[in-house]
Structure formats: C-alpha cells, structure tokens
Amino acid sequence: MSDTVAHAAHHAAAHAHHPAQQHHFDTMPQQKEAAVLGMWVFLLTEILFFGGLFVAYMIYRVWYFDAFAEASRRLSLFWGGLNTAVLIGSSLTMAMAVRGAQTNKRKATVNWLILTMILGTVFLGVKVIEYQDKFANYEVPGPNFNWLAHEQHEAAAGEHPSTALGASVAAAPAEGEHRKLSLTPEQLQRTTQIYFSLYFTMTGLHALHMIIGIGLMSVITWMAWKGRFDGEYYTPVEMSGLYWHFVDIVWIFLFPLLYLVERHQ
Amino acid sequence: MSAEHAHARESHGAGHVSPISLYVTIFLALMVLTAVTVGAAFVNLGQFNFLVAMVIAVFKASLVVWYFMHVKYQSRLTKLTVATGLFFLAILLGLMLVDYGSKGFVPMPPPIDSESVIGGSPAAR
Numbered sequence: 001m002s003d004t005v006a007h008a009a010h011h012a013a014a015h016a017h018h019p020a021q022q023h024h025f026d027t028m029p030q031q032k033e034a035a036v037l038g039m040w041v042f043l044l045t046e047i048l049f050f051g052g053l054f055v056a057y058m059i060y061r062v063w064y065f066d067a068f069a070e071a072s073r074r075l076s077l078f079w080g081g082l083n084t085a086v087l088i089g090s091s092l093t094m095a096m097a098v099r100g101a102q103t104n105k106r107k108a109t110v111n112w113l114i115l116t117m118i119l120g121t122v123f124l125g126v127k128v129i130e131y132q133d134k135f136a137n138y139e140v141p142g143p144n145f146n147w148l149a150h151e152q153h154e155a156a157a158g159e160h161p162s163t164a165l166g167a168s169v170a171a172a173p174a175e176g177e178h179r180k181l182s183l184t185p186e187q188l189q190r191t192t193q194i195y196f197s198l199y200f201t202m203t204g205l206h207a208l209h210m211i212i213g214i215g216l217m218s219v220i221t222w223m224a225w226k227g228r229f230d231g232e233y234y235t236p237v238e239m240s241g242l243y244w245h246f247v248d249i250v251w252i253f254l255f256p257l258l259y260l261v262e263r264h265q
Numbered sequence: 266m267s268a269e270h271a272h273a274r275e276s277h278g279a280g281h282v283s284p285i286s287l288y289v290t291i292f293l294a295l296m297v298l299t300a301v302t303v304g305a306a307f308v309n310l311g312q313f314n315f316l317v318a319m320v321i322a323v324f325k326a327s328l329v330v331w332y333f334m335h336v337k338y339q340s341r342l343t344k345l346t347v348a349t350g351l352f353f354l355a356i357l358l359g360l361m362l363v364d365y366g367s368k369g370f371v372p373m374p375p376p377i378d379s380e381s382v383i384g385g386s387p388a389a390r
Contacts, residue, residue, distance in 0.1 A: 032280065037343055044350035051354050055361045062365075077303065084299050092292040095283075095333045102282045238280075238335075245333045249326045255299075256318040260306035264314075 020233035028232050035235045039242050050250055053202050057257060060194050065261075066182045067191035072261035074139060074150065075199075076130060080259040083126045084251065090119035091248040098241045101234035106227055109237065113221040116244065120214045127207050131200075140200070141193040148185055199258055206254060209247045216240045281338035291332045298325050 018028050025031035061068050097112035133139075138146035183191065220240050223229065229237060298321050305317045331337045336347055 051357045088295045095288045252325045263306040264309040
C-alpha cells in the first residue's frame with residue numbers, strides 16, 4: 001500500500017502521466033508496444049483466415065489450370081491494375097497519416113486520412129464496375145452462369161443471342177479461331193465456375209475488409225480532428241494503419257493470382 | 266519540463282519517424298514492381314510465370330510489412346510474432362499442398378466428364 005503511494009508520488013514528482021496512459025502500464029512506449037503486439041496477433045488470425053482461401057485457390061488452380069487461365073482472361077487488366085495502383089497509393093497516404101500524427105500535425109493527419117478513405121472508396125467503386133460487368137456477362141456462379149454468353153454477346157452482331165448452353169455448343173468452333181482450347185465448352189462451363197466462386201469470395205472478403213477499414217478510419221479521422229492524438233499517443237492511427245496495410249498486402253497477392261493466371265498465349 | 270521532454274525522448278515515446286522520402290521510395294518501388302508483374306505475365310516463362318509473380322508479390326509484401334507497417338523499428342518480440350504468423354501460413358500452404366500432391370491428386374484433376382456433369386447421372390446409362 002505504502003509502496004503504491006510512494007510509486008505514485010515518485011511519478012507525480014518526476015513527470016505527469018500522459019492522459020491516454022492506462023494505469024496498468026508503466027510507460028507510454030510499453031503501452032504502445034502492447035497494442036502493436038496485440039494488433040499483430042489479430043493480423044495473424046487474418047493471415048490464416050485468408051490463407052485457407054489461398055490454399056483452396058492453389059489446389060483448384062493445379063487441378064483446373066486451363067479453366068483458371070481462360071476465366072482469368074475475362075477479368076479486366078485495366079481495372080485490376082488501376083485498383084492495385086490506387087490501393088498502393090492509399091497505403092502511402094495511410095503511412096503519411098501515421099507520420100502526421102507522430103509529428104503532431106493534426107491537420108495533416110486528418111487530410112491524409114481523408115485522402116486514404118477517398119482512395120479506398122475509389123477502389124470499391126472500381127470493384128462495383130467489375131462486379132457489374134460479371135453480372136451482365138452471366139459470369140456469376142450459379143444457375144445463370146453461362147461461360148459462352150460473353151463470346152456470343154461479342155459475336156452476335158446480327159444474330160439474336162442465345163443464352164442456352166445447347167446453342168453455345170454449336171458456336172464453339174468459332175472461338176477455336178483465336179485460341180486452341182483444351183477443354184470442351186461443357187467442361188469450361190463447369191470448371192470456370194470454380195474460378196469465379198473463388199474470385200467472388202476472395203475479392204468480396206477483401207472488399208468487406210476495406211469497407212470495415214474505411215469505417216474505422218472515419219472514426220479515427222474524427223478523433224484526430226478533435227485533437228485526441230499527439231506525438232506520444234497516436235496508437236489508434238497506427239493500429240488502423242496496420243490494418244489498412246494488411247488489406248493492401250492481401251490485394252498484392254490477389255492481383256497476380258486472379259488477374260494474371262496466364263496472360264501470354 | 267525539459268526533464269519530461271528528455272524522458273519522452275529517451276524512451277522513444279513517438280516511435281520511429283520515417284522520412285517522407287523513404288515512404289515515397291517504397292511507394293515507387295511497389296508501383297514499379299506491379300508493372301514488372303504485369304509485364305512478366307505476358308512473357309511465356311512456362312512454369313516460372315507463377316514463381317516470378319509470387320516472388321515479386323512476396324517482395325512487395327515484405328516492403329509493406331517492413332517499412333509501412335514499421336516492423337523494422339519494432340521490438341524483437343513483435344518481429345518474432347510476425348515471423349510466427351508467416352511460419353504457420355507456410356505450414357498451412359505447404360503441408361496442405363504436400364498432402365494433396367502425395368496422394369496422386371496432382372496433377373490429375375477429379376473427373377470433369379461432361380456427361381456426368383451436365384447430361385445426367387452416369388448410373389442412368
């Protein structure tokens with residue numbers, strides 16, 4: 001008891017506690033390290049969470065490589081590449097936001113956070129465009145999936161397009177013109193759905209993480225605006241930064257795995 | 266006041282503040298590596314296309330973890346924690362693929378016989 005009092009007295013004499021310091025931590029750096037460690041432990045669960053999907057992807061990719069290669073070419077390299085650049089850019093702005101907080105620049109922190117949220121929203125907007133395209137071309141797995149609808153749509157300038165699979169078999173020789181296919185249209189119809197299932201699951205889960213990240217950041221931005229952070233206490237900014245960079249890393253792997261299966265012919 | 270300031274300094278209260286030039290350099294490196302990934306995908310390297318794409322992706326991810334996520338400046342405990350995660354990811358990926366590979370599933374895919382899939386059940390024949 002007297003120890004505690006002496007301890008408190010000693011502290012009061014030496015320096016005032018930072019208002020953000022919790023009583024169970026000795027120092028601010030100790031508190032920050034605990035937060036960083038805890039955040040990383042959380043991120044490890046996230047790595048293994050996505051890791052399961054990556055394993056599923058790898059096994060199906062080995063099994064149905066030709067289908068994956070064909071289906072991957074249906075994705076737009078332009079939108080995928082643009083989104084990669086946007087997300088890497090948002091990682092830079094996020095790093096700058098953390099730096100702003102570290103160096104006691106309140107306005108800069110808020111502005112960088114807002115810019116990060118804008119870039120995140122641009123990414124999601126592009127994702128909406130891509131998803132819409134998949135829906136329009138019958139490339140969403142399920143009863144309406146039609147692998148050949150895309151070709152028919154392009155080929156059918158004069159003819160009336162048919163979405164029936166039976167009619168698509170007749171159209172199959174036409175597509176052999178530009179590429180030799182190792183799989184029949186029926187096999188592609190079946191196996192490319194596996195690719196698109198993984199595509200929607202992985203990018204969908206990634207997009208969900210981004211939505212959560214933007215939600216987190218809007219709270220952090222408000223806190224930064226209110227002046228809750230300074231050079232000694234900016235843990236929430238740093239933690240959302242770690243989360244945001246993690247989401248960026250997931251995309252760094254998703255982009256080549258989904259968009260670049262086999263682009264050369 | 267000055268004592269308090271010195272205390273904060275010596276205990277690295279603000280953490281490591283990276284120079285802006287470092288962040289910009291990492292950003293540019295990530296952009297260039299993205300371009301390299303796309304470019305490499307259009308060159309026929311056979312089996313190595315996948316390897317090249319993954320090596321670049323791992324390198325990009327390492328840059329993000331090391332510099333953007335400040336792991337370079339964290340304690341050894343944090344570094345060890347990050348390494349542990351990667352170790353378990355390696356177990357997840359590696360042992361699963363070894364398991365599938367060792368049972369003759371690779372590279373033989375399960376049958377995708379069109380008649381059994383779309384036409385009707387093989388038992389009907």
